[in-house]
Amino acid sequence: MDTRSPGRPSLPLLVLGAGRDLHTERGVECPGDLPAPSDPDLVARATAAKAALGDQVFVLGHHYQRDEVIAFADVTGDSFKLAQQAAARPEAPWIVFCGVHFMAESADILTSPDQTVILPDLAAGCSMADMATAAQVEDCWDDLIDAGVAEATIPVSYMNSSAAIKAFTGRHGGTICTSSNARTALEWAFAQTGGVEGSGKILFLPDQHLGRNTAVRELGLSLDDCVVYDPHRPMGGLTRDQLKNARMILWRGHCSVHGRFTTEAVQAARRDIPGVKVIVHPECRYEVCELADHIGSTEQIIKTVAAAPAGTSWVVGTELNLVKRLATMFPEQSISFLEKNVCYCSTMNRIDLPHLVWALESLVEGRVVNPIHVDPEVAHWARVALDQMLALPGPTHKD
Ligand code: SF4
Numbered sequence: 001m002d003t004r005s006p007g008r009p010s011l012p013l014l015v016l017g018a019g020r021d022l023h024t025e026r027g028v029e030c031p032g033d034l035p036a037p038s039d040p041d042l043v044a045r046a047t048a049a050k051a052a053l054g055d056q057v058f059v060l061g062h063h064y065q066r067d068e069v070i071a072f073a074d075v076t077g078d079s080f081k082l083a084q085q086a087a088a089r090p091e092a093p094w095i096v097f098c099g100v101h102f103m104a105e106s107a108d109i110l111t112s113p114d115q116t117v118i119l120p121d122l123a124a125g126c127s128m129a130d131m132a133t134a135a136q137v138e139d140c141w142d143d144l145i146d147a148g149v150a151e152a153t154i155p156v157s158y159m160n161s162s163a164a165i166k167a168f169t170g171r172h173g174g175t176i177c178t179s180s181n182a183r184t185a186l187e188w189a190f191a192q193t194g195g196v197e198g199s200g201k202i203l204f205l206p207d208q209h210l211g212r213n214t215a216v217r218e219l220g221l222s223l224d225d226c227v228v229y230d231p232h233r234p235m236g237g238l239t240r241d242q243l244k245n246a247r248m249i250l251w252r253g254h255c256s257v258h259g260r261f262t263t264e265a266v267q268a269a270r271r272d273i274p275g276v277k278v279i280v281h282p283e284c285r286y287e288v289c290e291l292a293d294h295i296g297s298t299e300q301i302i303k304t305v306a307a308a309p310a311g312t313s314w315v316v317g318t319e320l321n322l323v324k325r326l327a328t329m330f331p332e333q334s335i336s337f338l339e340k341n342v343c344y345c346s347t348m349n350r351i352d353l354p355h356l357v358w359a360l361e362s363l364v365e366g367r368v369v370n371p372i373h374v375d376p377e378v379a380h381w382a383r384v385a386l387d388q389m390l391a392l393p394g395p396t397h398k399d
Contacts, residue, residue, distance in 0.1 A: 042353045046072050049360035057363060058092035059356075060085060060107070062099035063298045064319040064348040069098045069356055078298050079103040079159050080178045083110045086117070094118060094368070096359055098351045100126045104372040105163040109379045109386065117372045118363075120355035125347050126160055128283075131253035132206035134164035136231040140251075141172070143235050144203070147243040153201040154189040158182075160255075161206055163374045163382045169205070170384030177389060179282050179297035182214040184392050196220070201246060203229075206253030213282045213289050215248045223286075228252050257345045258283035261317045265339040266291040269315040273334070279304060280317030280338065288317065298322060305330060320344045 050057065050072060060082040061073025070076060075085045079099065086095045086107040095117045097104040104119040111117060144150040155174035157165050166176055173192070177185030186202060193200020196219055204211030208228055215221040225247040229236035236243075236252075243249065261284050269276050279294040279301055289295050294304055298318060305314055310332035316323045317338035327335040362369045374382070 042357050046357045049364050052364050057094045058089045059096045063322045064345050065098050068353045083107045086111050100124045100347050102129045105374050108372050108374050109382050118359050119370050119372050120359040121350040122370050124350040127256040128160050128253050129162050132165050132251055137168050147240045149243050152193050153203050154192050155203045156185050156189050157205040158207050163378050166382035166385050167378045170381035175388040176385045183218040188392055203249045205251045208250040209285055210282050211250045212286050221247055255283040257319055260342045261288050261339050263287050273313050276313040276315050278315050284317055
């Protein structure tokens with residue numbers, strides 16, 4: 001390709017993915033700080049709008065949000081804790097959810113009809129949740145019926161799924177789980193069909209890694225008990241026998257952040273940092289979890305690092321905003337990010353201070369922007385699945 005123009009020197013044009021620049025094509029480093037809010041007045045405007053709204057507004061901030069947004073959160077937490085917190089504030093008519101779309105949907109389902117949940121940027125989705133659409137999952141269920149295994153299958157869906165997937169789960173007698181209570185949820189689901197030692201199956205949506213890690217590492221199933229259903233292939237790319245023999249039918253979905261951590265990064269951390277402890281989220285790949293010292297949800301990661309003795313070294317495999325915040329919160333520890341080539345969650349980071357200010361100032365002016373309303377029929381069945389999770393034994397769903 002000729003990049004020359006009159007009077008200008010010739011510049012090499014490297015086409016990514018064409019094998020022309022093997023160094024840069026390996027990945028994009030993202031080690032620096034996010035840029036400061038473009039307008040320094042934004043902090044003052046957010047402060048003023050929030051003060052004007054008072055108890056009328058309740059701002060929720062997920063752990064993976066930017067610091068500039070977390071600074072205005074009334075409560076921080078993982079997706080389930082935030083939905084619970086929203087439901088526990090019936091006096092606040094407006095819930096501003098600084099997180100991603102499926103979280104705002106869950107908050108809408110769990111809050112009263114008098115409350116409105118607002119997502120400051122509608123483009124803040126979740127790539128993992130988007131990997132399972134309602135139509136794809138219905139097709140999958142038809143495949144399970146064709147294979148004669150649907151009756152012995154209980155769906156278990158991760159919180160990180162759309163309201164429509166949660167509703168599918170509720171309609172088919174399943175449960176929602178979080179990364180904290182996945183083991184309890186799988187044990188409950190297997191108990192519906194003869195127990196872990198029986199012949200029943202679980203359709204686990206949409207994160208194959210959380211499903212596999214929990215079934216194999218915590219319930220003692222084998223990797224051979226797990227098959228991966230690919231929604232883009234006929235019959236999920238599986239034979240009838242594979243579906244019949246499987247105990248865990250894992251949806252082919254993953255987190256775009258946690259799925260990128262590698263075993264090489266864990267090995268490099270052990271090589272470079274004496275005495276380091278590696279802690280990763282269970283959305284990481286099985287091989288990565290196998291090498292880690294600890295595996296835990298975001299809340300569990302925070303608790304583990306907080307409880308560690310001063311002077312310990314941690315390498316953390318979860319979203320970068322949280323890791324950087326941990327390093328600030330616990331300066332007496334050495335805390336670093338697992339992999340230099342993994343970036344912030346791009347959709348979580350869609351929520352920034354300009355969008356938060358826009359949402360808050362609009363409320364002050366009497367306008368509700370970006371309300372999240374789940375269809376009542378979908379909300380009903382999604383609530384059934386969420387309530388089933390709340391009825392699971394043990395305290396861990398609140399972590
Ligand atoms: S970190 Fe992963 S699971 Fe969480 S919102 Fe981003 S893409 Fe989705």
